[in-house]
Amino acid sequence: MRIDEQTIERIRQSADIADVIGDYVSLKKKGANLWACCPFHGEKSPSFSVSPAKGIYKCFGCGKAGDSIRFIMDIEGLGYGEALRHLAKKYGIEIQESVLTDEQMLAQNERESLLIVLNYAKNYFQNNLFKHEEGQSIGYPYFKERGFSDKTINTFELGYSLEGWDAFTKEALKNGYSLDILAKAGLTILKENEQTANPNAQKSFDRFRNRVTFPIHNVAGKVIAFGARILKADKSQAKYLNSPETEVYHKSNVLYGIFQAKNAIRTQDVCYLVEGYTDVISLHQAGIENVVASSGTSLTTEQIRLIGRFTQNITVLYDGDSAGIKASLRGMDMILEEGLNVKLVVFPEGEDPDSYVQKIGSDAFVKHIEDHAADFITFKAELSLKEAGSDPFKRAELIKDMVGSISKIPDSIKRSVFFQKTANLMQIDEQLLISESNKVSIERAKQKDKDREREQNRQRLQNDLPKGVTVSKPTPPPPAFDLDGMMSFSEEEEFSGFPVDFVPAQPVNNPVIDSPEAPRTVVSGMGIQELECIRLLINHGTKEVDPGVAPGVTLMQYILSEIDGMNFETPIYQEILTIFREQFLQGNILNAQHFIGHRLANIQMEAINLSTERYSISEAWVKHDIHVPTEEDKLADLAFQNILRLKKAYNEQQMKGLMKQMSQTKDLTEQTRLLEMFMEAKEIEKQIAKELGSVVK
Template identity: 80%
Template sequence: MRIDPSTIERIRQSADIADVIGDYVSLKKKGANLWACCPFHGEKSPSFSVSPAKGIYKCFGCGKAGDSIRFIMDIEGLGYGEALRHLAKKYGIEIQETQLTDEQQLAQNERESLLIALNYAKNYYQNNLFQHDEGQSIAYPYFKERGFNDKTIRTFELGYSLDSWDAFTKEAQKNGYNLDILVKAGLTILKTNENESTYQNQKTFDRFRNRVTFPIHNVAGKVIAFGARILKNDKSQAKYLNSPETEVYHKSNVLYGIFQAKNAIRTKDVCYLVEGYTDVISLHQAGIENVVASSGTSLTIEQIRLIARFTQNITVLYDGDPAGIKASLRGMDMILEEGLNVKLVVFPEGEDPDSYVQKIGSEAFVDYIQKTASDFITFKAELFLKEAGNDPFKRAELIKDMVASISKIPDSIKRSVFFQKTANLMQIDERVLISESNKITLERGKQKEKDTQRESNRQRLQNDLPSGVTLSKPKENINFDDLPSFSEEEEFSGFPMDTPPPKTPNPVESTKSVPSGITLQERECVRLLVNHGFKDVDPVVAPGVTLMQYILSEIEGINFETPIYQRILSLCRAKFLEGIVLDTNYFISHSDNAIQQEAINLATERYAASEIWLKYEIIVPTEDDKLADLAYQNILRIKKAFNDQQMKNLIQQMATTNDAAEQTHLLSLFMEAKAIEKQIAKELGTVIGR
């Protein structure tokens, strides 16, 4: 089914850009716009701008831009229709649809099909828990024993998979779900048979059987996977079983409970990080809602950046297991490296967040965190100093480890504070710590250069291989420091001695080029058309004459060289001939992604007048105040740029022809162009050579 155009327009009008993006990142007002750290790439200072007035966003770091629909498509990896449905559900808009053809129906997005199947599974498992005899007698009592009430069970959409080989798969197929989708969603396992090329006659069985289920949601609340706990004492089976990685589920990018916790994390400005599902659920039920879990995986950069969308503060709540604590400390360094503030809390031996909050209650639990939370330096010192005792070698290793962690902090002031604290704590000269940090930083830089060069060499070799042959990457467990070193000559011995090795391109140099003068003027012209084309160019002198009418009439016959600007110009001309003057919203909501992206780039202002200027009544003229001058200047510069290009072409033609008559003709055209150049220069107030 295709969503009706009138419904799409209702969704566009209802989907407030600040409200939509505010579900994913914390926005702070600065001037007329809202700002945040970009959710699409790692950054330490905000470069992600949201304009509520224009209904658009733009990141000045990575270049991502769009409206509320595009944001949902980008952040969730959804298709256009899927993003519309997501927003329609958020704003309670009933979707009107038109029938698709058979071909269009077959082309439905597979990702959307996976999400639909996973949502069906969630409902199926939850129905088993509340309405099936087996669920009521086995699973429901388990959740009650864990202390979960019905409201909590429904909030986290907990469920139960029956003690049957294929009960779910059969029921899903009975309700029209394709077996291929069930397998790809990780819900059904297919017993492969080498003699069979299709699913026909192959055995299938449910991935989750006789287990309580914990749906894993993405930030938007979509079920993307499951965790499932066994209820029997069966050592032959894993206690917890998780969904495999799929097109919609990548465990390194997901935090359990993030959907339920995101608003509380933003409000409290701190995220509690725990280990297990039940820790999250118990704390949430106790009123401590700003809590997530890494779902049994080691903490990843992607998970840290997910938290960073909502807060810069993380408090890690460890179980009282010393071995587990030491194994998890690597994650702390990663948090520091991302520029976040991290504190750590350890519970009494034998306790975890789940058991402890049920034992002492929520108020005492929060009070315990506030009193015992320590920064990572104090935490490491307390953890390892007892082991080190008076052994100077162990103490030296501990200090080196602490310095290595501090050196990963990007903020120089924070680094300085922690160096001072470590110096006092370990009774060592602060200058020694800083010197050691510089050595570590230098070594990291060298290693990074080596890694970059190695990858460049690998890529170069890959490019030289025949098509279809792939050069495998080196295994992660290889210690390159143990390999023999090579001189520069030896390293590039595969090249002829008189041929220098290819230079690794600078990423900035390879992706950015300086635009020509013509391109710059074309861009400015299109910017004026997109932002102000529908306005009167001069309400006093020429009331009723729009800027678009004025510009199009003045540059009639001129076509732009830059493809995207020519497309927008042609669009303006075509619509103007129909009597339609396009406004900004038309461009920034355009269905053509290239036009939409460029329009948003042109419509987004990176800087705003300081509020202090307004306080002291310093008047800053706006573009609306000087539209006629801006347009006139731009038109002159466009004509000058094209006239300059014509003069260059004429000079080249005169240099390549021996025909006297042709040269005379070309010279006369050149003199006309030269006269035009002088006239334009006079209008612009510039000086040109004779």
């Protein structure tokens, strides 16, 4: 279905850029704009700017830019239509649609179809839990035994998958979902060899049969995968199953509970990191909502950065298993390396966050965290010192280990504080620790150079090999920091990723009217003047160029009349100029929003690049009435000079062309004609130079 233009405009007007992006990162006001660390690439200093006045975002680090719709497309990996639906749901806007043609239906985005079928599965499993006899007698009592209320079950959208081999698959097929898309979503497993002697042989079965289900949501609240727990004591099956990697689910990028926790994390400025799904759910039910768990994977850099969008503070909550604590400590360096502050809390022997909060209540649980939270370095030192005792060799190894961790902290002041603290704890000279840290940093830099050189050699070798032959990249060792604690995978996982052709599940989205994201246009020579002309048109086209001299004449009208008949060399600027000209002929004066909200990514990106300023006037200057002239104050001069420079560049090109023609012809009459034209162009150059105040030789 296609969303009509009026509905699109309502969504665009309602989708406040700060509100939309604020669901994904913590924005801080600085000047007229809001700033944050970019959610699209790792960075430690904010370069991601949001302009509420213009309704756009722009990262000065990676170049990502757009409006509210483009942000949802970029952050969620959605097509244009699905991003509109996401925003319509957020702002309570009813979607008005028209039917797509067969060709448009085929253009549906596979990712969107996966999200649709996963949402269907979530609803199906929930319905089983509350309304099906098997779910009411098996799944529902399990959640109640865990102490989960109906409200909590609904908040986390928990469910139950029936015991039948293909109960879900049959129901999904009956509702119009293709077997291919069910397999691609990780919900249905296809047998490797479907060619059997018996034509009635089972060809597919449900992945999560006879299990309670835990939907895994992305930051926007869309179901992207499932975790599932078997309730029978069956040693032939894994206790827990996770969805396989799919187009929409990448375990290393996801945190369980992040959708339910993000607002609380931002408000309380700390994220509690636990091991299991039930830990997250129990703490949330107890009113401790700023809690997440890694989703079936060891803690990854991507997950740390996801937390970093909402807070710079992580508190890791461990159970009382000392062996598990020691194993996990080795990976804490990743959190430090990303510049986040990390503390650790251990619970009494035999307790985990789930059991402990139910045992002592939420108030006492929070007080336990406050009383026992220790920074990572202190925690690690005290734990290791107990084991090292007075053994000098163990203490020496411990000190080296501590130095290695501290040296990964990017902030020099934090490093200095921890060196002081470690020196006191270890009773060792602080300068010795710093010297050792410098050695470690040098070795790391050398290793990075070696890795880079190795990768370059691999690439060179790959380029020299025959087509189709590849050189595989060495597989890095798995991360040491394992917080999943509960996720395991059965042999059924080997069926995931079976090659199937995509068939749209249900046609529910606009055709993608988009083009690949284009980098910022690189220009030189005449292109610089074209850029400036388009920049003035986009930012000031609707304004009067000189109200005192020519009231009512807009900048767009003035520029287009002055450069009538001139075409631009830079394709993107010619494309935008054509849009201006066509709309002007229809009596329309275009503003910046027309281009900022454009469906074509290259036009939208260029418009944002040309309308975004990295720096703004200090509020202190405004406070003290220090006036800084704006472009609007000198619009007539800017437009006049740009037109002159455009004509100058255009004239210079003509002169070069005439000189080339003169050198290539031997006809004296033709040479005379070309020379006369050249002299006329030379005279125009002098006149323009005089206006610009430059000298022509």
